[in-house]
Amino acid sequence: xxxxxxxxxxxxxxxxxxxxxxxxxxxxxxxxxxxxxxxxxxxxxxxxxxxxxxxxxxxxxxxxxxxxxxxxxxxxxxxxxxxxxxxxxxxxxxxxxxxxxxxxxxxxxxxxxxxxxxxxxxxxxxxxxxxxxxxxxxxxxxxxxxxxxxxxxxxxxxxxxxxxxxxxxxxxxxxxxxxxxxxxxxxxxxxxxxxxxxxxxxxxxxxxxxxxxxxxxxxxxxxxxxxxxxxxxxxxxxxxxxxxxxxxxxxxxxxxxxxxxxxxxxxxxxxxxxxxxxxxxxxxxxxxxxxxxxxxxxxxxxxxxxxxxxxxxxxxxxxxxxxxxxxxxxxxxxxxxxxxxxxxxxxxxxxxxxxxxxxxxxxxxxxxxxxxxxxxxxxxxxxxxxxxxxxxxxx
Ligand SMILES: Cc1ncc(COP(=O)(O)O)c(C=O)c1O
Ligand SMILES: [Zn+2]
Numbered sequence: 001x002x003x004x005x006x007x008x009x010x011x012x013x014x015x016x017x018x019x020x021x022x023x024x025x026x027x028x029x030x031x032x033x034x035x036x037x038x039x040x041x042x043x044x045x046x047x048x049x050x051x052x053x054x055x056x057x058x059x060x061x062x063x064x065x066x067x068x069x070x071x072x073x074x075x076x077x078x079x080x081x082x083x084x085x086x087x088x089x090x091x092x093x094x095x096x097x098x099x100x101x102x103x104x105x106x107x108x109x110x111x112x113x114x115x116x117x118x119x120x121x122x123x124x125x126x127x128x129x130x131x132x133x134x135x136x137x138x139x140x141x142x143x144x145x146x147x148x149x150x151x152x153x154x155x156x157x158x159x160x161x162x163x164x165x166x167x168x169x170x171x172x173x174x175x176x177x178x179x180x181x182x183x184x185x186x187x188x189x190x191x192x193x194x195x196x197x198x199x200x201x202x203x204x205x206x207x208x209x210x211x212x213x214x215x216x217x218x219x220x221x222x223x224x225x226x227x228x229x230x231x232x233x234x235x236x237x238x239x240x241x242x243x244x245x246x247x248x249x250x251x252x253x254x255x256x257x258x259x260x261x262x263x264x265x266x267x268x269x270x271x272x273x274x275x276x277x278x279x280x281x282x283x284x285x286x287x288x289x290x291x292x293x294x295x296x297x298x299x300x301x302x303x304x305x306x307x308x309x310x311x312x313x314x315x316x317x318x319x320x321x322x323x324x325x326x327x328x329x330x331x332x333x334x335x336x337x338x339x340x341x342x343x344x345x346x347x348x349x350x351x352x353x354x355x356x357x358x359x360x361x362x363x364x365x366x367x368x369x370x371x372x373x374x375x376x377x378x379x380x381x382x383x384x385x386x387x388x389x390x391x392x393x394x395x
Pocket of ligand 2: 012028
């Protein structure tokens with residue numbers, strides 16, 4: 001595992017030391033990237049070592065040579081299956097529902113909690129659309145740390161139950177993740193909490209970058225043509241793009257055409273789609289955000305400027321579809337592929353159909369669609385959207 005060289009601001013490039021816990025850039029409040037000296041990990045021999053090491057380094061920790069030198073707090077996150085579609089020859093689904101706590105949030109929180117433990121932090125706090133709360137609660141429990149969670153009161157029930165069962169302090173908020181974020185910000189100093197908010201500490205990006213390493217390795221160390229990412233705060237998108245830059249620096253992938261990054265949202269909350277269409281440098285707050293894809297209900301992502309740069313640089317695009325179209329895709333994939341997607345994952349499958357029909361992509365393009373969470377975490381939300389009533393006891 002490499003030592004961290006420094007943390008570098010994504011906006012003004014200022015650097016700060018990782019010797020003590022950091023939040024955002026002290027100069028401009030931009031999100032911080034972890035930078036290493038990757039010299040020792042470069043080249044094909046080091047790349048081949050990954051598979052040989054995997055017995056001792058399970059899940060995403062197979063990439064320990066490009067992750068911080070820290071003792072992992074792990075529950076088995078990462079190295080999730082790539083499922084081939086039965087109907088679309090060039091489509092694979094990255095099944096992130098196979099992670100502990102049933103979502104890709106496990107990756108970022110595993111690393112953030114490992115680092116928190118390393119720094120000796122005791123009391124952590126997070127605003128969450130739901131899955132990050134469950135993941136923080138689980139990893140905090142595994143590490144023996146305190147988790148303080150703020151999430152909307154109408155989160156999928158599973159997120160509430162899991163957080164309670166892991167022993168977190170759960171605060172249900174009459175509002176959105178943005179309101180939850182404000183509450184954490186107001187109280188953290190007085191309470192002595194360390195804020196693990198999306199993109200306000202450097203290690204959630206760093207954990208989620210492993211999705212980029214994995215999809216490239218699982219495709220035989222080659223890039224696909226496009227990656228569909230259900231986007232709320234955008235941590236995974238930002239993390240994967242960082243991974244691609246590192247993979248090229250390491251010589252683990254042939255530098256060339258990186259995948260088109262596709263930001264997927266719901267028409268009920270699509271600040272990134274609007275900002276991209278308007279060629280803006282940042283997003284504007286989406287009023288009255290509402291969608292059954294709870295993880296996409298982020299009205300003003302903190303890292304909007306980074307995502308817009310990535311969309312531009314990758315030749316990608318941003319797509320929003322109505323919840324009815326997302327639900328129809330969810331049903332389609334369940335019935336015809338045997339895959340029970342989360343609503344967020346179904347936004348990606350729906351967006352794939354959309355971009356195929358619009359001609360943005362062709363059927364011969366190899367694409368990766370992210371199912372960011374397990375469909376089973378959303379039985380209440382999906383049943384309601386699909387009009388499946390709970391049978392009464394007499395039935
Ligand atoms: C299942 C699921 N998909 C996608 C997202 C959006 O993730 P990000 O914040 O990395 O854009 C979330 C966030 O809560 C989520 O829970
Ligand atoms: Zn800065």
